[in-house]
Amino acid sequence: MIRRLMLAAVVAALPLVVIAADARRDAILADYAAKARAVDPGATAFSAQRGETLFRTKWTGGDPRTASCTACHTADPRAPGQNAKTGRPIEPVAVSVNPKRFTDPATVEKQFTRDCKNVLGRECTPLEKGDYITFMAGQ
Template sequence: MKRLSSACAAAALLLTAGAALPARADAARDAILTAYAAEAQREDSGFTGFDAARGRALYMGPHTGGKAETPACATCHTPDPTRSGQHQKTGRSIDPMAVSANPARFTNATDVEKRFSRDCPAVLGRACTAREKGDFITYLTGKP
């Protein structure tokens, strides 16, 4: 009986954890977007919100100014962000960028900033603006 009740407790815990995980991930992503929105507002007083279409254009490129081998995010992450990508040089597999395929995406602010700080110069030849970062995350969060 005791074993049964502890098994039930474990099952209940699993159920709540299962339900809580995506919610926590969504909350973390929302917090990151909120911070970028505040920064975008400071960068441009005319900022009215993030836009998935602009994010898609940024993702697909092609851009000039960065490295010749990486003219777009899609170069490594593939034009379909629900698929796994591949590091341009090493061939290392990259987990999908679309949240629908990879719910852990954009849930750690430090990691998100690290990737933008490395990849924007490689693709664009400059840092991304807060608006671009928010557009990018908005596109990949909404992509089915």
């Protein structure tokens, strides 16, 4: 009985958790938007399409083992991936299957810092980060 009540409480709280996660992601996006405007006052709104292009482009400036995001995340953001250097499994990046994604600003920034350097061979711009998250939020 207690177990059933607890289950009911957890199910009832689920939408709250999802909303809270969205608010945190929105705050991260708002922060990148502000930074993008600081670089270029005429910066456009984030684009899922540009985010997808960023995700699928094969770059030449980074580590050849990770020439594109898909090297670890696979061509399907909803699928689990695998670290191309260590073999470590990676949880899906798509928010629909992994709602925890892009909810902790420190983790998001740390991962962009590392991955952009490895994949693109340079830092990502705030606009690129926002595009990427916008693409993944719709996946």
